Amino acid sequence: MVNREKEEPQFVTDRMLGKLSTWLRILGHDTVYAADIKTTDLEDVESEDRAIVSFAEHKARILLTRDKNLALAARKKGVQCVQIKTDEVMEQLKELLRHHININLEPVPVRCSECNAExxxxxxxxxxxxxxxxxxxxxxxxxxxxxxxxxxxxxxxxxxxxxxxxxxxxxxxxxx
Ligand SMILES: [Zn+2]
Known part of the structure; x- marks a missing residue:
């Protein structure tokens, strides 16, 4: 099921996916939450969207988002992206698996669920x-x-x- 030979996927998540971010970190995945990415103007949604896409692009991370427009913008830039359709975190993990994202399914003490540091x-x-x-x-x-x-x-x-x-x-x- 879990192919440990492959490199573990790393993520960037939008503001709607705080809980999923926490879970992914508990499962050991390096996951940067949108709210933690510094943008020049945090009040401006568009600039935050741009910052998220560019962050995912430059750090080669998979973008997870609830937002259709953000998913479209990411794909246009060639960023690997999953548009999450459900609200419940277990269902969201299932969505990732359905998209063949190789997530770990055991909690591992390697990463801080609050801030993503090791x-x-x-x-x-x-x-x-x-x-x-x-x-x-x-x-x-x-x-x-x-x-x-x-x-x-x-x-x-x-x-x-x-x-x-x-x-x-x-x-x-x-x-x-
Ligand atoms: Zn921490």
Missing amino acids: IRKVEEGEEEILKEKSYVPVSRIGKQYFWVCDHCGRVYWEGSHWRNMREKLNQLKAVL
Whole structure:
């Protein structure tokens, strides 16, 4: 199903696809969200569209969008693009698979779901990083692995959130 020999696809997503961006990052895919691309005038939708297309073009990323016009503009420039038709994130992942986009279907701790930077394992002696975060369950510290994003400071671990995601992905795989 997942061909690991092939290079993993990288994405740029429009503002309608925040949740999908989070999921793709959790699955390990380098995913830049439109809102994080700097444009000269953020109020101007057209200039943001142009910036997204040009970003996808220059970084050789697959553009994911809900917007038909943006998809058209991208294809005109020869940018690989998938126009997403549904609202629900699991359905959106299925759409990608139907377009033969080689996405990973296991959550992997390699990328920050907040900011897309790579995350790293928290080493012994670095427990302070964990204790600083009010959302980290103190009882788990020293008992399991944690990962930290050095870019934005977010800490990750395999908790119930991960199990829920795995379950959803298993359901998705079952109907493929
Ligand atoms: Zn981060």
